Amino acid sequence: MKSSSNLSGRDDLILVGRVVGVHGLRGTLKVHPFAESLSVYDNEAGIQVALPDGSVRSMTAQWVRPHGRGLLMALEAVTERSQAESMIGSDIFVNKSCLPVPEEDTYYWFDLVGLTVFNSSGDELGRLEAVIPTSGNDVYVVRGKQNGRPRELLIPAIGDVVLSIDLQSKAMIVDPPEGL
Numbered sequence: 001m002k003s004s005s006n007l008s009g010r011d012d013l014i015l016v017g018r019v020v021g022v023h024g025l026r027g028t029l030k031v032h033p034f035a036e037s038l039s040v041y042d043n044e045a046g047i048q049v050a051l052p053d054g055s056v057r058s059m060t061a062q063w064v065r066p067h068g069r070g071l072l073m074a075l076e077a078v079t080e081r082s083q084a085e086s087m088i089g090s091d092i093f094v095n096k097s098c099l100p101v102p103e104e105d106t107y108y109w110f111d112l113v114g115l116t117v118f119n120s121s122g123d124e125l126g127r128l129e130a131v132i133p134t135s136g137n138d139v140y141v142v143r144g145k146q147n148g149r150p151r152e153l154l155i156p157a158i159g160d161v162v163l164s165i166d167l168q169s170k171a172m173i174v175d176p177p178e179g180l
Helices: 081-085
Strands: 002-004 013-023 028-033 047-050 056-059 061-067 070-075 091-095 116-119 124-132 139-146 149-156 162-166 171-174
Touching: 013 047, 013 070, 013 081, 116 139, 124 149
Parallel strands: 116 171
Antiparallel strands: 002 056, 013 028, 013 091, 028 070, 047 056, 047 091, 061 070, 116 124, 124 139, 139 149, 162 171
């Protein structure tokens, strides 16, 4: 288990979970996942765990299983409940290169945040600042200016509205519904 001081400036890592509790006596962690697939936690590069004290450790998951709305995880270096308890509040990161390639016309949120958003006429609407998941479809939060005043647009992430996404040029073209 390697340890370092922090993850600042590490844009090669992506947050994939947070330790929210412990399960049992053998150091099993309860994790709130930020990734859909359990396979992101089980990769050759291992995971980076940012502990509550600010230190960062490289660790390897022995196994990961779904559990209720979250998951359970056993780490090689954590074998006792007290060790697991000291990790509550830790963030779990993986290297972006370990993530599976998304299917066509699907994107990771971290690739979308920061894109400049234009309407179909070529007018700049703003910058995509966040993605809000909803039960129907995601919603893109776009912040920009209109007539010199700040504004925020909520753009539904559906094919009729999002016309194109170009990650190379960091641009998204949308046809917002009437009234936006």
